[in-house]
Amino acid sequence: MRLARALAIGFTGLTLTSLACLAGAETTATNVTVDIADSIAACPGGDSLGVVGHPSRLRIRIVYRDGSGQLRTGVPPESLWATVELTSQTLRVNDQGMTPAKLIFADDSTRAGEARITVPSFSGSGTAHVFVFAGRAVGATGLANKTITVRTADTDTNGIVNSDDLTNLADLNYNSQQDDSGLLTPHIDHSHRNVLFGTMVRRTNLCGTCAPTQANTIGESPVGWSPGLSPFCGPAIMTGSPS
Numbered sequence: 601m602r603l604a605r606a607l608a609i610g611f612t613g614l615t616l617t618s619l620a621c622l623a624g625a626e627t628t629a630t631n632v633t634v635d636i637a638d639s640i641a642a643c644p645g646g647d648s649l650g651v652v653g654h655p656s657r658l659r660i661r662i663v664y665r666d667g668s669g670q671l672r673t674g675v676p677p678e679s680l681w682a683t684v685e686l687t688s689q690t691l692r693v694n695d696q697g698m699t700p701a702k703l704i705f706a707d708d709s710t711r712a713g714e715a716r717i718t719v720p721s722f723s724g725s726g727t728a729h730v731f732v733f734a735g736r737a738v739g740a741t742g743l744a745n746k747t748i749t750v751r752t753a754d755t756d757t758n759g760i761v762n763s764d765d766l767t768n769l770a771d772l773n774y775n776s777q778q779d780d781s782g783l784l785t786p787h788i789d790h791s792h793r794n795v796l797f798g799t800m801v802r803r804t805n806l807c808g809t810c811a812p813t814q815a816n817t818i819g820e821s822p823v824g825w826s827p828g829l830s831p832f833c834g835p836a837i838m839t840g841s842p843s
């Protein structure tokens with residue numbers, strides 16, 4: 601068995617949390633490429649309106665490389681996150697990311713360098729400022745930011761599409777014409793409560809079924825508070841050489 605280095609894993613209070621103590625300072629904006637979707641045409645139920653060239657969800661694609669330019673696998677989702685700050689009173693983010701802005705984590709660890717952050721449900725229409733970060737919530741590295749436009753079939757922002765939303769319906773297909781009612785009607789009764797948020801995979805790189813002291817298990821060293829007094833840190837057994 602190769603036991604190489606211990607990586608501090610973050611806790612908040614007494615609960616394992618999504619905030620990791622990164623080992624080293626490998627997270628810098630120069631190592632990361634970020635693509636943020638724009639001009640979104642959305643249903644609050646996360647369904648697609650089928651408008652070509654206009655995504656139905658806010659998807660943020662991140663490509664993460666190490667200091668040598670190699671694609672990194674296994675960067676945990678709790679180390680890649682975004683916030684969405686609304687810049688229009690008529691736009692809402694449903695169930696996540698509302699004011700004050702909440703952290704929206706990556707769907708999963710990086711695979712071949714790539715991870716994605718998804719915001720699946722909006723209501724209303726307008727603009728928002730998207731910020732993408734790497735690292736801990738306090739002192740995180742800003743990777744990218746962008747102002748995006750979002751238009752949805754939920755005109756009155758009550759979280760569900762109904763016939764009332766035909767009044768003052770937004771230009772959902774971005775063609776500057778009032779020809780959008782046909783895009784709304786297939787989504788009647790679609791609600792933000794239909795959306796599955798997050799991911800069904802694990803939110804950690806640790807192995808829950810491995811024997812103790814094996815790679816990717818929690819180590820035996822004492823735990824303690826980090827110097828910043830925010831995360832509660834413990835050891836994890838990792839493979840590879842120290843860096």
Ligand SMILES: [Ca+2]
Binds near residue numbers: 772773
């Ligand atoms: Ca239109």
